[in-house]
Every structure is written in structure tokens, then in C-alpha cells.
Amino acid sequence: MKVEAKDNNVYILEAEDFVVSQTLECGQCFHFKKLSENDYVLVHLNKLLHIKEEDGVIILFDTSPEEYEDIWKKYFDLDNDYGKIKEHLLNMDDKLKTAMDEMYGVRILNQDFFETLISFIISQNKQIPHIKQIVAVLSEKYGRYIGEIQGEQFFSFPTPKELEKVSLDELYACKTGFRAPYIYDAVHKVCDGEISGTELMAMDDVQCHDSLVSIKGVGDKVANCVMLFSLGKRSSFPVDVWIKRIVENMYFEREAKKEEISAFAKEHFGEYGGYAQQYLFYYGRENKLGKITKQ
């Protein structure tokens, strides 16, 4: 991966296994806006990034080389060799080939723990555009203004401290519905120190999972998403309605319970579960694989 800095921008010249649109649109993050084809604005921590892919070059606008090294390299998981990961996955299971070939540019982001936790609590029983909308509202109301791009203002996602003073009623007012008390519980467990991203990261998968599900509104699926997308637990395999259908179709050829699918993934994909899940999920969702069609 060759990187150059020029005119206050950073250019990734030989981006391997990295397609900006695929990485952002695969359902792992919600705090971004598409400007046009392969042209996005995203928010991470208190940083705003305008990122665009053009003629095989990825441009990070208004970014210093230091900021790239300190923040974006880690965020986009660019130290991780996805060529090797895909090779490994393919060796253990050639059924993944189609999904990986089509979704070859997906990278698993290393997102902020707190934002990821709240975002995936919101995600339950909601479609991705709605999740994005609520994340935007929370950020605008309780986060901080961080800049404007093409006429649109962007705000950082509120920190635990910034949400601590927000009442339950105010959370309801953000259209969070029945998730409001869940968010409230998560915020206060984080503020009280009962839940800590740094501590979770140091735990093994089982401890980490157990700790996360002690938060109201966090079950197995949300815990696995938080582990995979913000705590570096790449073996996590979130099982939602989509992945359930996809795995049932591709591997079971019958209906299966979620627990059965989790156990299968752990056994079959092992340490690489999270990557397999992302390729399968995004591919299956884009192609409406396994979607129950009315006859």
C-alpha cells in the first residue's frame, strides 16, 4: 500500500482489498454520508473525513500524514493483510469465493467503542437508514460541531459524559422508541465505570461477551457486533436474520436456530469468523439471498 501526501491531502496509491463504498456500506458503521459514487464523508471520534476513490486512487482530503498514521490507518484496518485473510478463508471453505470476489474491498473498521455500542443498541428492529438517522440526531443534539462539507454540517457522536446528562424523555424525543431505556442503561454503566472499552478489549471473548450482555438491550447479536467492529475481536460472528438465512441456505439446507448457527461458525471459521461473516452478510443482503419470496 503506497501512500503519498500532497496539497494537504493524503493519497493511497496502491490500495489493496480496499473499496471505500463497500467498507462503509456493508452495514458496520452508520455515521457517514454519501456525496456521490465512491465519494463519502465520515465521522470518527472528533474527526471529519472526506474520502473519495478516483481512478484507483483513494484520496483523504484535508488530512496530514500524521493524522493518517495516527488515526485513519488504524480505523480502516490498513495494517491488516486482507489478501492473506481471504486466502486463508478460501483454503478452509471455497463456498466463500463468490461472496469474497464480489465484496473484495470490504475491510472491518476499528470504530469507537461507545459509539458502536449505542449504534448497535439502536440497530435492533431497525433498517440501516433509520439507524443512521438516529445516530445523526443524537450527534447533532448532544455531540459537537466538527465541520461542514458541501453545505452539510457534521457533529461528533456524543461522548459518555455528554450523554450522561440526557434524560430518558430526551432520548425518547430522539425517536429511539423502546430502545431509549437501553441506551440510558448503557450510558450509565459506561459512566459508572462498570463497562469500559479498554477493559473489554483486554478480556477474552467469553468474558467480554458476558460483560456486554449485562447491559439492558444488549443480547448476543449486538454484543458480537460491538466486539467485532470496535474491540478487535475478529472471531466474533454476529448472527442476525440475514446471516441466519444465508447460512441456512449455503450450509444447512434446512432451518436452524441462531445458537446452532453460532456454534457452526465458531467451529467452521474459528478466528476468522468476523471476516467470513462480513463477506457473507454483505453479499447475501445485496443479492437478497435467502430472502423469503412470496409465491
Add this chain to the structure above:
DNA sequence: ATCCAGGAGGGCC
């Protein structure tokens, strides 16, 4: 209009 959404809690048996 009716159904469903990257689920999880709670009650019932």
C-alpha cells in the same frame, strides 16, 4: 393498508 426491519426482554408453561 399491512408487514417488516442487522433483536431483546419478559411472561408463560
Add this chain to the structure above:
DNA sequence: GGCCCTCATGGA
């Protein structure tokens, strides 16, 4: 422990 219903909101 498993099954079933419900939760608030918006889009198809």
C-alpha cells in the same frame, strides 16, 4: 429451558 408476544418508528 423453549415459545410467543411486545416494544416505537418509518419505509416499502
